[in-house]
Amino acid sequence: MPSVWLRKGHVQPVWAGHPWIFAQAVDHLEGAPAPGDAVTVRDPKGQPLGRGFWSPKSAIVVRVLSRDPEDPLDANFFRKKLERARDWRTELLGLPGEATDGYRLCHAEGDGLPGLVVDMHGDTAIVQLSTLGLKLREDLIFAEVMRVTGASSVIEARSGSQKLEGFEVEPRVVRGAERTETVFRERGMQLSVPVELTQKTGYYFDQRENRALVERMARGRRVLDAFCYLGGFGLAAARGGAESVLSLDSSAPALANAAGLALKNGQADRIRYQCEDTRSALPELARRHELFDLVVLDPPKLAPSGRHLDAGRRAYRRVNANALRLVEPGGLLFTCSCSGVMRVEDWLRTLAMAARDADRELTLLGVYGAGEDHPVPAAFPEGRYLKCALARVQA
Helix, strand or coil: CCEEEECCCCCHHHHHCCCEEEHHHEEEEECCCCCCCEEEEECCCCCEEEEEECCCCCCEEEEEEECCCCCCCCHHHHHHHHHHHHHHHHHHHCCCCCCCCEEEEEEHHHHCCCCEEEEEECCEEEEEECCHHHHCCHHHHHHHHHHHHCCCEEEEECCCCCHHHCCCCCCEEEEECCCCEEEEEECCEEEEEEHHHCCCCCCCHHHHHHHHHHHHHCCCCEEEEECCCCCHHHHHHHHCCCCEEEEEECCHHHHHHHHHHHHHCCCHHHEEEEECCHHHHHHHHHHCCCCEEEEEECCCCCCCCHHHHHHHHHHHHHHHHHHHCCEEEEEEEEEEECCCCCCHHHHHHHHHHHHHHCCCEEEEEEEECCCCCCCCCCCCHHHCCCEEEEEEEEC
């Protein structure tokens, strides 16, 4: 059986539960695994640490799926993991429920299935396969997702890491009924996403509880929702009683869908949509002396990998400084980062520097992350990718 032997000094994180094996941690291969084959990970003494799929084109050459060196990683394995993920969400979180049936069913490493994400949009499952090993087993995975969830349709979504693994996909229905959009509920709101707009897995369910927080903060406030995509934060703010909402994004199709959702949920009169590159729109709003009582800033991943970290810091500093100049003194900033390589302390330090650049004082009221349906192994800090801060802004 093919094995991946680790170098000395690279064992403890894996032994403690970290699921990733980086290329630089590998001492040698035993056997000749083909890309996507199952391999056993061993320490320098030959003791097994777990099993996963071999990904030689990736910086992460193995993602540990099982700690059992004899595990066949077959259909039964995936079925049991998916059933466990489904059952604890139902028991602990009440998902799906009457008010919310849009949620994350499987969160990759957090549910013991690195590289596999499954989001439920009502009776539709959206599946993201991020490793070659999973892609080569797509038929059994799609079948087990359909069996475990009872979904009427399964849609495959793209992810940023697929190209690094040597394959690419376009969003498509892979099982069940054909459909052009998904339909689901979030906290009582009626939502839908066209299949072609399923960016990653669609509606960013990791921000659901943070959208609820913005809704509670929005009453009577003038709100800016920057990098709004499908307008989730702006829609929540409008429902929370915002005086007005300006939603900015560079995607005209996304904004058209967002406007439709606002109309469907009775909030169209409160929200104005502006299609423009948000990074250039923010300083232009400042030049026009426009101010808001609550600014929501949820940019794309500005530091996608470790080699982009310095540039990412500069980008987060610049965009947050531009956002801070738009906050009415005494107002609120709710700002986010989805860059997993940037630790929360580093990001908060960057926000503090942005505040100095904007000549503002920033007082943290709370720091938040993804919702409970996005679990993370205790030994896997990279999994705590989403960072959000609510802060009070003073001139």
